[in-house]
Amino acid sequence: MVLSGKRFISVIAASALLASSTLGVAASFPANAVVEYWGQNSAGAGGSGSQKNLASYCDDSTDVLVLSFLTEFNVGGLPGLNFANACTTTFDGTQLLHCPDIGKDIKTCQAKGKKIILSLGGAAGSYGFSSDAQAQTFAQTLYDMFGQGTHKYRPFDDAAVDGFDFDIEGGGATGYAALSDSLKSLSGNKLLITGAPQCPFPDAMLGDALNKAVFDAVFVQFYNNYCTPSGSNFNFDTWDNWAKTTSKNKDVKVILGLPGSPTAAGSGYLTFSQIQTTVANVQKYSSYGGVMFWDASQTYSNTQVSPNLAVAVANLVHGGGGSTPPPTTTKAPGTTTTSKPTTTTTTGTSPSPTSGGGKCVKTGDSCPTNNQYICSGNSFAACSNGQWVVQACPSSLTCFTTTDGSSIYCAQPASGSSGNTCASNSGSLTPSSESSKKAPKPYKNNRVQAQLSVVSTTDSTWEAVINARRTDLKPFGSKVVVGFSLGPQMSLTEAQNGKVTQSGSKVTMQIQNPHKKSMDLVFKIKGTIDNDGVFVAPSGSGMTFQS
Template sequence: MTLSLVVRALFATLIGAQVSLVRAFDNTRYWGQNSYGAANSGDAANFQKPLAFYCQDDAIDVFPLAFLNVFFGTGGEPSINLANVCNPTDNATFSGTNLPNCASVGTDIKTCQSKGKIVTMSLGGATGSVGFSSDSQGETFADTVWNLFLGGTSSIRPFGDAVLDGVDLDIEGGTSTGYAAFVNRIRSHASGASKQYYVTAAPQCVYPDASLGGVLNAASFDAIYVQFYNNPCGLQAFDSASGWDFGLWDNWARTISPNPNVKVYVGAPASSTAAGTGYEPIGTLSSIAVQMRQSFPSFGGVMLWDASQAYANGRYDLAIKNALSAAGGTGFTFPACSAAYASGSTYTAGQQASYQGGHLWTAKWWTEGDTPGGSAGAWTDDGACASAGPKQDATSRPRVGSRFFRV
């Protein structure tokens, strides 16, 4: 992601007690970087609007604010940049820091929260000056974030008395040092809090993620917004012989993640100008999202980059939310696994086999010696099958409309 406005889908669980708050497939939109304005400078009418503008209907449920883009800046304090709404260049900053005073955004945050929306602080971005040298530094920074944005106290809170609902890690460079410690410290603060807090991340679709792969395996996340754009495994690869790897992320969610209830979102560009690759017309994205919902138990919803792009593109966000709702909330049921894949055997088009991770695979064409998920791309991952876990029915599967499945 670039430093721009984003809408993301979010499933969340209570940070402290890890209690799932499953309501439905939700829409998440990043807000803060005026992505549409950056790509369409002549169309000022569609530049990023105040946060409260996007909270007026049910299209979006979760708003990560993009971004806290500097971890250790002037005076040792972090900084945020919300593009045309609030940034250190055009707004007053707290004395001795480069941290802007965004009181009007704080009012909007409380307005959105009063309408049942979740608002979190996203850390990083593609051009962020971020990173830690040690676990200790990560823990200390978690204390700072807690005091500036969440349930702590400070005299330099950018959003005044507004209390955000959690943090999101959009880390796209540097090492993974300190991030697991950061997450664990945030959760430690939240465990005794009087409200719910959430931790999410936005890895690239290439598995494992170069910056966050180890962190995702070492700390508990409530949702991940996988960026299926600007990558070879993006949405443009969905019908290709190889590349689309949602199944790998589903397997990670159910068998590797410290939180087995973590939800995986399809991150998508909200218009053709929102990313270099990965944008698909709403009909195509809707079809893909519904297929993921029907095939993978970890699917949580759709994340869009970003709010300004979605709104300018004919309410792309509302269209995908409606598509998921129309698909119904009848739930996911594991299909029966076929016989296990036999190495060296010959398979013809349409034949099925189960393979590592309890997934069902279908051969695309005649193949011999090409393992499911291999580089030859001879197989389609049809999702989890019965051996992957207990049966789920309509009462145990999140229903459309639940609080934390958002586009």
């Protein structure tokens, strides 16, 4: 069905809205908020549920709903929207979605005190700016079409969103500070501006804007990367430090971003008990502002906790706290005393996190569980007959915990340093300042930045997630060919949405992009390890992306 483009608010009504928008207090982000992304029917794609209409999620379990996504900027023209099954009709003679039902739901939710934010970017589509001037032009388009301005085409009719979210997964960093500044100026500081950076700090796309412009909250994606809460490189404190020392808005809120179910992301899903522990750990930071989920269709259909994850987490967050954190332990990577840690090498640059399970032991120290493996500074320690045995990672490599927290591996650190991160203190060893700066080094060229995060390992298998982002304005196409070399006695057996071929150490993956075009590409890979082999991940010089 194609609708006429004649349904839009009158100039007089719009002028009244614009006048009212310049009055009153500045926008404020809710405290102890639960934030849900909505619009992509993520659960439906994963087979675990189906997306309901927007108003269905405007209940006591959700404070902020983020409409996802505006996927095409088309500066100077009409932008592109995608809300999956929630809206498919267009304005007459255009490809622009016209979503009156979403508009009605926006007003219903706002009447209940909920904040409604429109998210720009996401994985699919093609977007980005070549200059600040383009971003400033686009800000006016956003304000006129979705805010309190006037425009011939208003996808939500006379409903106006409370703000805009920058979920910039690729396309470069240009223009987003100017976009934020312009939207704040146009609205008299009444629009909320949020960002959704990935957890490696600083974010490759939004890092510059986050330092230069005012943001009300950041929904940090602590998944599909090495800095998940379940591993030892969880870096909420790094983001808290940014909020208090670097951000232009010293009241900016850092939101703990998590997947809403096991199928919502490639890695980083937490059970409810793990969420309780994590919230208890992070609520001590003054910038902590609540929890974000990708996405509503996932959390509301996730019944692993009763009645569902959305309700359980809302009760937790709105109550202001979590459970008392238990002592942190790391399981052994294998089931026998001959288990070996996985070793990876990667390349690139990325500043490192500053929190996690830094622990230092010496050979001969007592240990509680035989066959347990932990990282001890840059080395690793194995518990054998009640005593720790400390061994160094191969030259220039550093010990990391897998993202699921179950095992350990060795990888090249982003800093390029493998010096001792355990300092002597009155005869005992404690983590030095260098121990808080570890992060696996990413792959990077002038078009793609990719992070390989090891999810889990055993004596014979390994699993990882590759998170690749375009750093230029050209998106990944429908098929992406990824190549790299594996270490001796290693095999790649499976690639999500892809076909694997291996000749010796050379591996080629033909990945079918779930989207016709996208600014990032996240997929899981699995493989095997011979008992006599070690895991050697692709190096920067040998990794390739073709689309």
